[in-house]
Amino acid sequence: MKTIQKMLATIGIGAAFCLGATFPAASAFADVITLKNGEVLDGTVERDEADFIVIKITKNGKVETRIISKDDIKKREAAKPAATPATKPTTPAAPSTPAAPAKPAEKNGQEAKPAPTGEKTASAPSGEAKDPKASTKPSDRALTGRAMRIAFLNFGNPLRDQGAGGDMVGVHVSAKAFRDVLPILEKEKVDIVVIRINSGGGYTLEMERLSSLFQDVYKQKFRTVAWIESAISAAAMSPWVLEEFYMMTNGNIGGCTEFAGSAHRPTEGAALEVRLSQMERFSRLAGRDPKIMRAMQIQEPLSCTIDEFGNVTWFQDLTGEIIVNRAKEVLTFNAPMAVKTKFARGIADTREELASAMGLTEYEFVAEEATKMMDRYMLEAQRIEESMREMIRKYQLAINVAAGLPREERGPEVGRARKHLGEIKKMVDLNPNFQFHFGIEFSPAFFAEQEQILRDLMK
């Protein structure tokens, strides 16, 4: 696996990092940063946080923004005072963002302006531009200058939706929905799928389905990345097979201890070992040290040391230089620590920032239909969750009423019961887990039995 260090070295982040008008322009200052790998960055530090800095540099005539972990910095010196005033903070919503990056196409299907022949994109390894028609592979497209087509799929409704729609894995978030949306992604010739995660977890059963789908299908067809707002428990485990994680500023990921219903029923013994082993395998599929997930599942300490070349060595104890998880706690990562330890490749709060963090300069956001389909699924699943018990009671009411009537008068009430039963079946069909989620086994045999009851009422 490419180390994060190598990725950072090859990535030129095109878009300016959004700070909004709350960030005073006067705090930008010119610096010369020497990294531990020898690279020297001469530019303007736009943001200086506890664990990372954001610096704008000019490279090959293009302005790039780099996010640098402070652990990678060997030396920092003030540059000679610049004659020009400090740049104002940029706003991604405003179309007039300065300098290098090509603006993303605003509508699906619009081709962004291709790079001139022979010009290399910042994310491309060295090599000559190829005939755009020669290959449709995402990796080849990066070389051809064609815009990368990025689709966003929500895994749990974003916080900004104020609780509309749900986020439970296995209830509102399901592998079925992610599978159903594939034809749209393929039709739209999507190159990159971003799984935007805001979820507190859910069913382990569904986690396994999602992991398999991401590993066996998504990763084979698309560059698939996780973009984390909050990914707890099964929501962290489901995408664990993905190699690329990006965090939002407020992002958090971890807390993967399994239990059955309450704190009094933790997974233990052989079942726990099976789960730990499974996640070790998922870690290997992602090229990730399995100690990280282990500290998210059980109370294991975790630390790491980053050498002068930026390589991270993990320890399942506290002997490393950076304490990541204390002994009696269960790990949940936050964004700065995730980036510092190179678990995550970058921090991004907007789609444009994410594209830049992924090393893209030519891109377009596509497949809005797929995004909406996933969102509609979550909303519908939430509606079902809220109304299923009510529907069951209405069904029971109709049956009881019918049973209390003379046979010749039962027709309308049996019809009503059948209608409610049909609604219940439709609800269950949305998500296979609904067969058991409500405490009633909604199996095919159940529905067959109910149909028989309704027929018997009419005899």
Added chain:
Amino acid sequence: MKVQSGINLTAVLLALAAGTIGGARLSLAQDVDPNQGTKQIEAEVKEKNVAKWDDPETTRVYVIPVRGQFGQNVTATPLKRALNDAKKEQPDVIMVVIDCTFTINGQTYQEWATGAGEIVWQSNALPTAGELSTLFHEGIRDDAEWKTRKGEKPRIVAWVKHAMGPATMFAMSFREIYMAEGAHLGGVGYLDQMMNDDGGSQRVLEKWRGARLGRFTGLLQLGGYPEELARAMARSDTLMSVDFQGGKPVFREDLAGEIILADGADETRRDTLQDLVRMKGNDVLTMDAELAKKLGVSKGTVNSEDEMVASLGIERTYAVRGDRAAKEMIRWSREVAQAEQRFAQRWREFNQIQVNGQTATERNAQRGKRLGILNQIKRDLEMYKESINPQAIRGAPQQWVSEINVIIERLKTEMRLDR
């Protein structure tokens, strides 16, 4: 802080809060007054220099008061309405004045009752704070219509007057905070003791605690504050102190620094009641205005609008608006309180209607009246569900809606069959 032998202060505080310690009623809890939120926010925003609002030289300040009970008076709908009005005015500065009671699940605590922090973590406060913070962050960032007259995004500042408990989680998502004298940020401690008394697996409990701390830290990260502060504020099994190098705080996980932030992990230094009542407790970190400034959380201590404006560096004429925003917040609180009162009243009306008419027509008319009342109750529940206190109506709004739908179905069935 000296040892207090054998007393579990958290338990004492919570018992006091619940009024379960006998004798003189030293209750920290206050009976919930449905109009409490309304009373607290009767104070309007004092608009100023409105006539100069359109003057290009005037700095526009739009005030949004966040007052009352966080999660009840302060929820998404009124805030969105307030922000929508602010957007139309194109302010240069949005000043969010946070003046919230230390209320959790309808129970209000005195500010020194930091032990109630454990309950904060079990409530809806954290997800609510996360959701509401998006209104001020990405809600403004991603909306192209949000711009000043110069086409920039407005500057957003938070002025903290009272924000213990749930409101602290919200306040600390702001990058620019000013505090009033006597204000505190805290009341979100004892996460490490959350649900300890229930006897469940510590592994599962630590998962929940870690996840919550992660989300809380995320909110602080939005504000640009270090994760060490989140830990010191949240976990009482922490030792944290701070040194200052070049004016910047450097945190250490021991007590050897210049200022001790949290020492709850040292059992010999547990807070006493005397410490707590004087807001000197430090088992977990509670920041007063001075400490918040030292730690770089607060940009300054301001006690008046003039001081605030000066602290913001506004040198030219400024104008203040926000009366409409204040009225939106007040109106919402009043409507929620009235909806809660109507709930019980309407159920009484419903029960008073007997279905005992002589004819089917009469009986169905009576049923029709019942249906009308049920639909009114449903309307209130659906409209105000984000703010209605489940304790006030003895159940979650959504559960009530489902229940009412079944009763409606039953009534309609009776009407069909009664001919």
